[in-house]
Amino acid sequence: MTINEKQDELIEDFELFDDQLDKTQYIIDLGKKLSPIAEEYKTDDNLIRGCQSKVWLHSEMRGDVVHFEADSEPTAQISKGLVSLLIKILSDEKPEDVANADLYFIDKIGMSSIITSRRAGGLASMIARMKEFAQRAAEKVS
Amino acid sequence: MCVLFQYNNVNVGYFTILLTINGNYSPLIFHKVLDIQKIRQDFPILNEVINGKPLVYFDNAATTQKPLPVLNALTRYYEHFNANIHRGIHHLAEKATSAFEASRHKIQTFLNARHVEEIIFTYGTTDGINLVAQSYGRTFLKAGDEIIISTMEHHSNIVPWQMLCEEKGCVLRVIPINDEGELLMDEYEKMLSEKTKFVSVVHVSNALGTINPVAEIIEKAHAVGAKVLIDGAQASSHIDINVQALDCDFYVFSLHKLYGPTGMGALYGKKDILNAMPPYRGGGEMIKEVTFAKTTYSDLPYKFEAGTPNIADVVAAYTAVEYVETLGKKQIADYEHELLVYGTDALQSIDGLRLVGTAKEKVSVISFVMDGIHPQDVGVILDQQGIAVRTGHHCTQPLMQRLGIPGTSRASFAVYNTKEEIDKLVVGLERVKKMLS
Numbered sequence: 001m002t003i004n005e006k007q008d009e010l011i012e013d014f015e016l017f018d019d020q021l022d023k024t025q026y027i028i029d030l031g032k033k034l035s036p037i038a039e040e041y042k043t044d045d046n047l048i049r050g051c052q053s054k055v056w057l058h059s060e061m062r063g064d065v066v067h068f069e070a071d072s073e074p075t076a077q078i079s080k081g082l083v084s085l086l087i088k089i090l091s092d093e094k095p096e097d098v099a100n101a102d103l104y105f106i107d108k109i110g111m112s113s114i115i116t117s118r119r120a121g122g123l124a125s126m127i128a129r130m131k132e133f134a135q136r137a138a139e140k141v142s
Numbered sequence: 143m144c145v146l147f148q149y150n151n152v153n154v155g156y157f158t159i160l161l162t163i164n165g166n167y168s169p170l171i172f173h174k175v176l177d178i179q180k181i182r183q184d185f186p187i188l189n190e191v192i193n194g195k196p197l198v199y200f201d202n203a204a205t206t207q208k209p210l211p212v213l214n215a216l217t218r219y220y221e222h223f224n225a226n227i228h229r230g231i232h233h234l235a236e237k238a239t240s241a242f243e244a245s246r247h248k249i250q251t252f253l254n255a256r257h258v259e260e261i262i263f264t265y266g267t268t269d270g271i272n273l274v275a276q277s278y279g280r281t282f283l284k285a286g287d288e289i290i291i292s293t294m295e296h297h298s299n300i301v302p303w304q305m306l307c308e309e310k311g312c313v314l315r316v317i318p319i320n321d322e323g324e325l326l327m328d329e330y331e332k333m334l335s336e337k338t339k340f341v342s343v344v345h346v347s348n349a350l351g352t353i354n355p356v357a358e359i360i361e362k363a364h365a366v367g368a369k370v371l372i373d374g375a376q377a378s379s380h381i382d383i384n385v386q387a388l389d390c391d392f393y394v395f396s397l398h399k400l401y402g403p404t405g406m407g408a409l410y411g412k413k414d415i416l417n418a419m420p421p422y423r424g425g426g427e428m429i430k431e432v433t434f435a436k437t438t439y440s441d442l443p444y445k446f447e448a449g450t451p452n453i454a455d456v457v458a459a460y461t462a463v464e465y466v467e468t469l470g471k472k473q474i475a476d477y478e479h480e481l482l483v484y485g486t487d488a489l490q491s492i493d494g495l496r497l498v499g500t501a502k503e504k505v506s507v508i509s510f511v512m513d514g515i516h517p518q519d520v521g522v523i524l525d526q527q528g529i530a531v532r533t534g535h536h537c538t539q540p541l542m543q544r545l546g547i548p549g550t551s552r553a554s555f556a557v558y559n560t561k562e563e564i565d566k567l568v569v570g571l572e573r574v575k576k577m578l579s
Contacts, residue, residue, distance in 0.1 A: 020193050020526045025577050052518045052534050052549070076516040077578050078523075114522055 031081030098134035195528030270394030285311030350499025351507030402462030
């Protein structure tokens with residue numbers, strides 16, 4: 001499935017809910033299913049700055065795809081859910097696809113205010129970090 | 143005994159008649175009652191619908207909303223007398239200048255300053271503190287001098303002093319607090335010595351709501367010859383301020399936390415001290431005469447107001463102060479205290495919620511944490527229910543470190559808030575708990 005196919009599927013899932021609170025509940029529940037990041041990856045280098053809650057992101061190349069693992073501190077459940085969505089959409093995809101991805105699902109599921117606002121969330125910096133890694137990887141390949 | 147007093151079918155107040163033991167009546171005491179529903183009509187933004195729910199605005203410690211008279215004052219200024227001030231000879235310039243200076247007089251009265259030129263317009267509290275740190279601090283403080291602040295300062299009353307300490311080699315000392323969020327005054331007294339040259343403390347804590355005993359702080363600092371700045375950002379809308387009675391050397395506040403416009407504040411300073419201080423910024427307005435050889439500076443207050451000031455917002459500040467005075471500081475404080483007591487009881491009844499900051503003397507600010515729940519999640523889920531609170535460290539990271547928490551959620555009440563809104567907050571928080579369990 002391409003990045004956009006994954007996004008479209010996700011948008012469809014969220015269309016089942018009328019209420020923003022139900023969407024948030026769904027995100028929280030998805031976060032609970034996120035496999036935890038290995039302790040060795042919870043380093044200062046992997047810590048995303050600018051988040052009100054702590055989020056760690058580990059990026060590596062696996063064959064010709066970029067693989068991401070991420071986690072947030074346990075009490076930050078909405079962050080954890082959003083992190084799980086970003087992993088689902090962007091992990092194990094070709095570097096150039098990740099670098100050029102237009103993440104329109106964020107707006108469609110009503111989460112843009114949480115992801116982009118600097119203080120509440122700061123997940124925008126996580127997306128930037130993922131794309132930066134993919135960009136560098138893509139440049140190496142070509 | 144109370145007698146309700148009505149005018150045009152509106153309860154405007156009540157009389158209390160006190161009966162003394164020997165049967166004599168004391169003079170009548172008239173209490174004005176605020177009509178909160180009528181006050182709410184002055185704030186058009188309160189009609190906003192957020193996520194399909196009517197807005198409940200509990201982020202007043204960050205900024206208060208603006209009443210129609212203030213909004214109208216801004217429009218009126220631009221529609222009828224926008225001009226640059228103190229310069230033009232034409233009619234508009236004269237009108238703008240006199241409105242601008244009328245605000246200075248208004249703020250002088252509001253703070254009970256002795257002289258009108260003791261009021262300097264700034265861009266806000268932070269700007270005022272920087273002005274004092276840079277102008278007074280760089281001129282009068284030297285290596286080894288001690289500056290005292292407190293654990294509950296906002297970053298804007300920490301960083302300007304740290305910058306000064308780095309430059310001049312001064313030493314920053316910090317008054318500790320107890321677990322309730324009150325200053326340890328014994329520790330403060332022990333800190334004071336002939337080395338103490340400056341004390342800069344917050345009147346009311348933005349994160350906890352604690353009202354600090356500033357009169358005592360000032361008196362003790364003066365006893366060792368130190369100057370004192372009081373950061374009144376959070377106090378101005380809740381507490382009666384009398385700079386002459388306090389005898390502080392500097393007092394700073396922002397209008398946007400006092401139902402006024404953003405980007406505008408005032409610094410009060412004692413005249414002799416301000417006179418001894420050099421200008422902080424150079425430019426127009428602050429000069430007497432400029433030649434390439436030497437420039438001489440204006441007198442107070444203009445020597446600290448370089449460049450075209452924020453004229454429209456200064457003009458509208460007059461109306462904001464007038465609005466607060468018309469409602470009455472005492473009436474506002476009494477009503478907000480009622481909300482504080484009601485809100486404290488209501489929130490404490492929520493299982494797993496812990497109040498942060500339980501000082502005996504507080505303004506209407508309630509900070510709290512919830513077991514196993516991140517403050518950010520509290521903020522997001524409340525927002526989705528139309529309830530605006532602030533979450534995070536509230537620009538008081540050292541305070542949060544002292545309390546051993548990453549941040550709190552904070553509900554802060556203003557005169558237009560109601561008990562019904564607090565009930566909605568309680569329902570909202572129960573929903574937060576349910577969703578995150």
